[in-house]
Amino acid sequence: MTAIHVTGLTKRYGDLVAVDDVSLDVAEGEFVGVLGPNGAGKTTLLEMVEGLRRPDAGGIEVLGEAVWPRNTRLQPRIGVQLQASSFFERLTAREQIRTFASLYGVGQATADAWLERVGLTDKAETRVEDLSGGQAQRLSIACALVHDPELVFLDEPTAALDPQARRNLWDLLSSINDSGRTVVLTTHYMDEAEVLCDRVAVMDHGRILQYDSPAALVRGLDAPARITVAPGVLDTETAATIDGVLETDEGVDGVVLVTREPTAVLGTLAASDRLDGVRVQTGTLEDVFLALTGREYRA
Known part of the structure; x- marks a missing residue:
């Protein structure tokens, strides 16, 4: 009903x-x-x-x-x-x-x-x-x-x-x-x-x-995954050479790897013993919301 x-x-x-x-x-x-x-x-x-x-x-x-x-x-x-x-x-x-x-x-x-x-x-x-x-x-x-x-x-x-x-x-x-x-x-x-x-x-x-x-809704967005590696474990130059990594960034939480192939990238990190402290973030409903409505300030 x-x-x-x-x-x-x-x-x-x-x-x-x-x-x-x-x-x-x-x-x-x-x-x-x-x-x-x-x-x-x-x-x-x-x-x-x-x-x-x-x-x-x-x-x-x-x-x-x-x-x-x-x-x-x-x-x-x-x-x-x-x-x-x-x-x-x-x-x-x-x-x-x-x-x-x-x-x-x-x-x-x-x-x-x-x-x-x-x-x-x-x-x-x-x-x-x-x-x-x-x-x-x-x-x-x-x-x-x-x-x-x-x-x-x-x-x-x-x-x-x-x-x-x-x-x-x-x-x-x-x-x-x-x-x-x-x-x-x-x-x-x-x-x-x-x-x-x-x-x-x-x-x-x-x-x-x-x-x-x-x-x-999140699946429909097809947002890339963001893999954060703990500080001191990986530098951005090395991260950029990993197959499947689209871009990298470095912040206070460590090096961030942006990828659409998280399984393959995590496998590479595991092979080089760099998984300790790794955090993986996929798309969220907030990403969907912002993609549909924009990021400009609303009073």
């Missing part, structure tokens, strides 16, 4: 085309990431699919239901964590999530359990305006998940989180997806998309440029 079916979706703001004729399918139970630089149209796309923003053209079906005209039957079946968290003022974290839970007929015990799952039990009596940015982000995610939705939308869910909190949240999101829930998220973290997502849509200037699994 298809959880999300989008065809020809378009949204304009004056002369700006924020989303430009986008078509996209997400399968039930799939974990999909939407990547793109600032202003690519990611948030606008998600807001239309969530039913928060009306498209100018195109069709949207979510869980077999039309999203527009606004479909209230979908609201209990989806969970949404927005880029900017908005809470009821002067409520504690516990009061906040219990209020969200009550809107869906969910009991207080379940709400309190979600506080524990996102690591906020010790902040249960803290007012939401006194939470740190990362704590508020985790509370926002718990509120989006408290009613156990079939489909979850997360807009940059790990922004403002420290590395440990990010990893813990990855485990939580993976467990939600493993239980059969469909998850769609936007993120600027390439490692996050590689670890979590079954498929990734790379978006820029309102269009989807590529949509496939992270591994398939």
Whole structure:
């Protein structure tokens, strides 16, 4: 079954085309990431699919239901964590999530359990305006998940989180997806998309440029491997004579050999007893992202 079916979706703001004729399918139970630089149209796309923003053209079906005209039957079946968290003022974290839970007929015990799952039990009596940015982000995610939705939308869910909190949240999101829930998220973290997502849509200037699994996108890039040899083990002159080496560079980490034949080059290094401390880096999702969207600064 298809959880999300989008065809020809378009949204304009004056002369700006924020989303430009986008078509996209997400399968039930799939974990999909939407990547793109600032202003690519990611948030606008998600807001239309969530039913928060009306498209100018195109069709949207979510869980077999039309999203527009606004479909209230979908609201209990989806969970949404927005880029900017908005809470009821002067409520504690516990009061906040219990209020969200009550809107869906969910009991207080379940709400309190979600506080524990996102690591906020010790902040249960803290007012939401006194939470740190990362704590508020985790509370926002718990509120989006408290009613156990079939489909979850997360807009940059790990922004403002420290590395440990990010990893813990990855485990939580993976467990939600493993239980059969469909998850769609936007993120600027390439490692996050590689670890979590079954498929990734790379978006820029309102269009989807590529949509496939992270591994398939990296394979399609056909990027050369970079083999770093520890300092003092190999000089650049000798490295340049090795068959299969396209170019060399020297830095603080040692000599870097760029090649499209890493197996052969590693064999040569092994034959001359130069493998100690060798590090091999192949293409990454970040390489794909930069190749598709460019390297210029986006405000």
